[in-house]
Amino acid sequence: MPGYIEDRWYKKGPDGKRTIPTDRCNQGKRYRVAGVPGVRDRSFEKLTGIDGAKAWLAKAQHESTRGEFIDPRDGTMLLREYVEEHWWPNQNYPDPITRSTIKGKVWNHILTHLGSKPLNTIKTPQLRAWLKTLNSQLGPGTVNDVWGALSSILQAAVDDERITKNYCRSQKTVRPPARPDPRAEAWSRERVLQVRAAIDESARLAVDLGVGAGLRQGEVFGLALQDVDFDAMVIHVQRQVKKVGSKLVFALPKGRKTRTVPVPPHLLQNIRDHLARWPATAVTLPWGDPADGETEKEVKERAPRTFELLLTSARGGAWRRDYFNDTLWKPALEAAGLIAPPEVLRRPIAGKPGRFRTVRKYAEDREMGFHSLRHTFASVQLDARESVVSVSKWLGHADPSITLRIYAHMMPEADGRGRTAMQNWFQGDVETISPAAPRDSGVAIPQQSQPLEAGVSVEAGEPVLAP
Template sequence: MPGYVEDRWWTKRPDPATGKKRKTALYGKGKRYKVTGIPGVRARSFDAKGDADKWKARAQAQSLAGEFVDPRAGKVLLREYVESDWWPALTADPATLETIRGRVWTHVLPHLGELPIREIKVATLRIWLKTLEGKIGPGTANAVWAYLSNILECAVDDEKITRNPCKAKTISPPKVPERKARAWSRQQVAAVQAALPERFRIMVDLGVGAGLRQGEVLGLSVDDIDFQAGFLRVRRQVKKVGGALIFALPKGGKTRSVPLPGYLARQLKAHLGAFPPRDSTLPWGDPAIPETERQAKERAPQTHRLVVTSTRGHVIRRDSWNLRSWKPALAAAGVINDGAVVVRPHRTRPGGRKVLQFESSREHGFHSLRHTFASVQLDARESIVSVSNWLGHANPSITLRIYAHMMPEADGRGRAAMDLWFEGNPKKISPDSPSGPIGLAPGDLDDIPVEVSVAPQRTPTLAKASR
């Protein structure tokens, strides 16, 4: 097998005159034994012959298997690797990249950035994880952990380290507590809607009547409404990237059509009559200045007649609208507590600026209207595939995971079906079903006590959701 250990201090061949080895020009300088000659493996020196032999054997085996990783490559600092290798190659939509950058540069690099990648061990991650969980919520901590794991996995692929310590068996990412989607009652929906300014009340109708996300409501155009066919076409959303608003495809890059109920159609016509749509122009996909002709074409501004605009006819900024309209409406309806006046620093006001601050209401966000839409559809026993398509989920399994607890109970019908099967009543069961229990004769089950309870009948309601 190729590879050998070279003594850097003494010549390989003895002096012909004396028969003894001679000192080389490197005698006494640096490490004495150098392992070299292994294909694809950079030479490495050691002080002791035994260490050189052990490393040579391991390097030869790894080289033969195509798995050799030079440990010296792991000397690069985590910050350097992220900035020079990982981040420049990362691809995602601008809003996602902004989120990732904020979390990595805030929660990963300040703690681990000055460590060489090869020195990031499981013990190091345990301490970092404990610090992380003390500062941020489990959901954010779980996402930050995933970003670090991806960085280290890329370092493995780039042959900087041999394994990803995030995948060790003795450590695991923070667990995200299960949060079941909760729908609102008809009374809650009506109360919140009534507390909103009149021009924004249609947003509630679109959320609860068509299951649109907030950004999709803000990006809905008059041209997306087909009153005659009875459909809404969800083709864009309004997003904020680095402080700038853009038009973009709906979440997941997936457009869809949603049935337009008669009530919602009437509400839309009334809203458009009271608040005529306004043309709004925004860049598409990315607010950054294009660097190529292709980018210029892809990011070309688009103009749409939006159904909902601000009082001045501008595109609505979600964060401002939530603070100034949505949360006050939630407080007025008794969904959250009243806001408190706080003073925040302001660059032009020496004494600061007084603002109304509300409690965190993640579970009572605009998404609650979407949950209510799903609740109504599932309670009416609408197909899970249809509901998934209307919500714009990638596949029905996602819909089931989020809304399974909202689906009507099926155990009562299942027990009744089994009773009919045991009775062998051909008029009440499918002709393809076996005519009776195999291997049992009539009367064989008479002595076995059976306790049966039948689930009460349910009628569709606007919102039935439990935690």
């Protein structure tokens, strides 16, 4: 096999023994491994042993022949250096918000703790200590996301042939916490009406759209007049308003999925009533990303677009999520007695010494978020026995399995209908048995005039609005 070991301190004399000192005698490491294809030369202090030149040569020759050689010296690069110079510049996230979110998690929760460590030293003990720190500071969902980000980085380092193993993927003893249960809670009709009555009149349509069409908050902000088809009784959900940094943009709905939602006449009338008092306002925003495009394609895609929005701020611009939540939504929740009053703070005004502004800070409560209206929409649809596939499509989920995972507990129990069908089957009541049930098996079915089990009702229960 190609490759050899060079003694850099001594060369052979007339007797064939290495006894003649070289100019490098006693300077640096004595043995140099060279001549292995695709492997950089490497020097060693010892000839034999686990860390000696012979062991390295044998390993390099074997792995080089199989095309699997990875020089461990490449793994001495610091994690921060690898991320900043190699991994992050090659990440492509079309959504600027996703890019900003991932960058924040990597820099704040990965590089802060592990950035000064060489790639090839991030193994089980280091991961165990890091995970303990994360668990003490973050929720299980965020910890799971951060763990996944580090795993992606280390896997890229494996693919770049800088390390041989991604310890995030091979762990059996150190694992991130499971994601929290996505179980959603719907509101009662009374609670929805309480909040609707307490919110500013100009914003009541937002409540109607959330509970009546299952729109997300940003989709409510981006709903335009041309999206409402009064004749077909549907709403076309085609965009949302998003905040990128400090600027607003129009963008496709979450998952880049547009959809059409059937809506009741009551909601359409509420839209008409709202427009009679507050006509739709034309709003122009960039599409997708407020930054200037670097290519002709990006410039064209990000060009500003104008839509006549149903709901806008007092100044005629698109609603900002933080403004809506702090100025309209949470005060309505407080007025309805659903959340505690805010903490009133005085904060200095930047650039104006001695001047302060008053800030009302509400406590965070996910169960009282605008998204609860969307959960209520799903609850009512499922309770009415709409198919999961249809509800999933109306909600804009990528797959019905997502809808099932989140809302399965809201589906009405089917045992009443199943019990009735089985009772009719035993009684031979062919007119009421499900068409899918076998009717003629050649076996005589005894006729019974009474239920098989005393105290069991054969009537299916009426749907009840989920609380």
